[in-house]
Amino acid sequence: MNKILIVARREFLTRVQKKTFLLTTILLPLLIFGFYALMIYFSVKGSDTYTIAVTDQTNTLEKVMGSNNKEVAFTFLQDETEAGLKNRLDNKEFDGYIYIPSGSDVTGRDTIRVIAGKKAGISTIENVEDRINKALEEKQLLSYNLTKLQLDSLQKSGKVKFVSIKGEEESKTKAGISYGVGFISGFLIYIILFIYGTMVMRGVMEEKVSRISEVIVSSVKPFQLMMGKILGIGGVGLLQFIIWGVIIVSLQFLLPFIFPGLAEQMQSGAMQSPQMAQAGEAVKNSGGMSGLMQGLSEVNFGLIIGCFLFYFVGGYLLYSSLFAAVGSAVNEDPQDAQSLLLPITMPIIFAIVIMMKTVNEPNSGLALFGSMFPLTSPIVMMARVAHGIPDGVTWIQLIISMLLLIGGFIFTTWLAGKIYRTGILLYGKKVTWKEMIKWVRR
Amino acid sequence: MAILELNHLKKHYATQKAVDDISFTIEKGSIFGLLGPNGAGKTTLLRMITGIFYPDDGEILFDGKPFDPENDIIHIGYMPEERGLYKKMKIGEQALYLARLKGLSRNDALKKIKDWFVRFEMQSWWNKKVEDLSKGMSQKLQFVTTVLHEPKLIILDEPFSGLDPVNTNLIKDEIYNLAKRGATVIFSTHRMEQVEEICDHIVLLNKGQKILDGTVQQVKQDFKENLFRVGFEITPSLDGNAPFELIDTKDHSYIIKIKEGHKANEALQYFLQQNAAIIAFNEILPSLNDIFIKLVEDTPAARQFEAITH
Numbered sequence A: 001m002n003k004i005l006i007v008a009r010r011e012f013l014t015r016v017q018k019k020t021f022l023l024t025t026i027l028l029p030l031l032i033f034g035f036y037a038l039m040i041y042f043s044v045k046g047s048d049t050y051t052i053a054v055t056d057q058t059n060t061l062e063k064v065m066g067s068n069n070k071e072v073a074f075t076f077l078q079d080e081t082e083a084g085l086k087n088r089l090d091n092k093e094f095d096g097y098i099y100i101p102s103g104s105d106v107t108g109r110d111t112i113r114v115i116a117g118k119k120a121g122i123s124t125i126e127n128v129e130d131r132i133n134k135a136l137e138e139k140q141l142l143s144y145n146l147t148k149l150q151l152d153s154l155q156k157s158g159k160v161k162f163v164s165i166k167g168e169e170e171s172k173t174k175a176g177i178s179y180g181v182g183f184i185s186g187f188l189i190y191i192i193l194f195i196y197g198t199m200v201m202r203g204v205m206e207e208k209v210s211r212i213s214e215v216i217v218s219s220v221k222p223f224q225l226m227m228g229k230i231l232g233i234g235g236v237g238l239l240q241f242i243i244w245g246v247i248i249v250s251l252q253f254l255l256p257f258i259f260p261g262l263a264e265q266m267q268s269g270a271m272q273s274p275q276m277a278q279a280g281e282a283v284k285n286s287g288g289m290s291g292l293m294q295g296l297s298e299v300n301f302g303l304i305i306g307c308f309l310f311y312f313v314g315g316y317l318l319y320s321s322l323f324a325a326v327g328s329a330v331n332e333d334p335q336d337a338q339s340l341l342l343p344i345t346m347p348i349i350f351a352i353v354i355m356m357k358t359v360n361e362p363n364s365g366l367a368l369f370g371s372m373f374p375l376t377s378p379i380v381m382m383a384r385v386a387h388g389i390p391d392g393v394t395w396i397q398l399i400i401s402m403l404l405l406i407g408g409f410i411f412t413t414w415l416a417g418k419i420y421r422t423g424i425l426l427y428g429k430k431v432t433w434k435e436m437i438k439w440v441r442r
Numbered sequence B: 001m002a003i004l005e006l007n008h009l010k011k012h013y014a015t016q017k018a019v020d021d022i023s024f025t026i027e028k029g030s031i032f033g034l035l036g037p038n039g040a041g042k043t044t045l046l047r048m049i050t051g052i053f054y055p056d057d058g059e060i061l062f063d064g065k066p067f068d069p070e071n072d073i074i075h076i077g078y079m080p081e082e083r084g085l086y087k088k089m090k091i092g093e094q095a096l097y098l099a100r101l102k103g104l105s106r107n108d109a110l111k112k113i114k115d116w117f118v119r120f121e122m123q124s125w126w127n128k129k130v131e132d133l134s135k136g137m138s139q140k141l142q143f144v145t146t147v148l149h150e151p152k153l154i155i156l157d158e159p160f161s162g163l164d165p166v167n168t169n170l171i172k173d174e175i176y177n178l179a180k181r182g183a184t185v186i187f188s189t190h191r192m193e194q195v196e197e198i199c200d201h202i203v204l205l206n207k208g209q210k211i212l213d214g215t216v217q218q219v220k221q222d223f224k225e226n227l228f229r230v231g232f233e234i235t236p237s238l239d240g241n242a243p244f245e246l247i248d249t250k251d252h253s254y255i256i257k258i259k260e261g262h263k264a265n266e267a268l269q270y271f272l273q274q275n276a277a278i279i280a281f282n283e284i285l286p287s288l289n290d291i292f293i294k295l296v297e298d299t300p301a302a303r304q305f306e307a308i309t310h
Helices: A002-016 A019-045 A082-090 A122-142 A148-155 A172-209 A213-217 A222-258 A262-272 A274-285 A288-298 A301-329 A334-358 A365-372 A377-385 A395-423 A433-441 B042-049 B069-075 B091-101 B106-119 B135-147 B165-180 B192-198 B216-222 B264-273 B288-297
Strands: A050-056 A072-076 A096-100 A114-116 B002-012 B017-027 B031-035 B057-062 B076-079 B153-157 B184-189 B201-206 B209-215 B227-232 B244-250 B253-258 B278-284
Touching (some): A082 A114, A122 A148, A172 A213, A172 A222, A172 A301, A172 A377, A213 A222, A301 A395, A365 A377, A365 A395, B002 B042, B017 B057, B017 B209, B031 B042, B042 B153, B106 B135, B135 B165, B153 B165, B192 B288, B201 B216, B201 B288, B209 B216
Parallel strands (some): B076 B153, B153 B184
Antiparallel strands (some): A096 A114, B002 B017, B002 B057, B227 B278
């Protein structure tokens, strides 16, 4: 046991002390975050306000036009001629103008033309269209002798709510959040299995190529060497994840200080751009920001983080020993690894496919199978757990799945240990899976 | 008292008998030579002694008790023929790591490493990486890591390959020192002149079997061909009554082979009767190299793969 720890310590320290570790662990999230923040900053900041002068001789628009916003500002100039407007546009007093001559029927067949001096962006155009159309719509409705009150009540949309059999409200937001959380955590485990699994494999190959295996196995048992390596690299992975988590959370808190006023801008900005407006609409329907917060608080994060850690560790132990076995069987040529890896990567890819189905239907037969089978459960179960207990998965199923996973990794480490002890001392021979199975039987 | 005793050790692979019923004993404090052509089964045998492989059959007694790899392994230092060190790791850390795997405490290991580094003039290497070392330098480091934990049994597979004469002597002296302090050394090599010089006892393997076992002197006596070199001031003429055959003539000396049933003294008497002025008379013993080649020559250099039915 002590020797496993000595090996694990070396594996951990040599990797953590490398410069590349610092780069990937600290710089990478900073870089991604900085890029992300910059993008938001520019998209929100956008261009200057687009000013439009309006001379409306029919007097239709002014009374119903809403207040100006940051992106577009309308100024109403009475008693201006079209030629006068054109002159002032040339002098750059405003960016564009609308001239509505008397007698035109703007609510009917006539088009309102915006003469633009400066090219308008797509969101500006939509903004202008939206506001004018809304004003015209209101104008038209008012012309049917509706009161403002009636008009407001007309525009109120109906509400549809899903309620579970126990009477709990199933808000759309919560379903969306469960979906997101399940998807992200399943996907993270998928990435972890690949990144750290390959790291274990490369470590084993490196030992084989540098011919140190024989020196080491004359001091420790091959199984101890393999376990030490797996645990050490697992520690690197865990540390890396913790650092990433801390960086992301702290950056989120720091963001308002880095870009003061960004949060407000984001809110107003979100309402303006068409795609974001939809998301904003959804939030509004469920009661605004507080609804989102409520949805988040309904998700059992304690359970999810606990399960994530369990399936992270379990899945990693299960797969990394298989990766180690492959690494031990490969000679200098990394090409050989490709074909040997296929039987390992296939179930991981299957798992991610099943997971994508599972986030939508956590209780389907496929989801049940995927979340029980140890080779796929680390990824698939996360998608079910995100929906909570007992909506997504029952306690019994969760416990059975965990036990199966524990059994699974005990089996794969046993299997891999057998392959490993023969493989690391074998040189110059191309190994097939058939041969590796023979080593296991020996 | 024997440090190691092998009884009918066997290890069969699917296509060949790597080690086929080998028995021998190694005395404590001796320097033991394990010889054999390529593919004779030396490495497989050494791997069984170091606990890397389990024998299919037979038993190993270590220090009088059945060999228990788990615990006895810390009393063994093994330097395999395929040298290996972590290329990117600093030399000091590497030595420390390997010593800790042999069960030394951190402080103990540090102290011993410093001693050895001073003795081999390696102090300035501590923070260098292995990839920056020359082959000879990494060989020295490998030797240090092998003997650092003061093992009772040291197994060196071709310890001098890649070393210049100065470093070879340095390591050779250390091997003598270790043996003097009670360690047993198993020395596996093809270089016969080194074996003659260093080893007390040798075993020759071929095709997985032991074909020779004895002390270096004994083996040489067993294989001697009754050859003598006689030096003269002026070489005398010979007649047919001589009790020997003339094999070769080299400036002022004869190489003679005593005939069956005769003794060396008879040859001397013969020359004295001839009034020849003898200035030298000495026996020519075969070199281990000659014996090795003679014993192994008849068998194909590379072993044929043979199917084995269990």
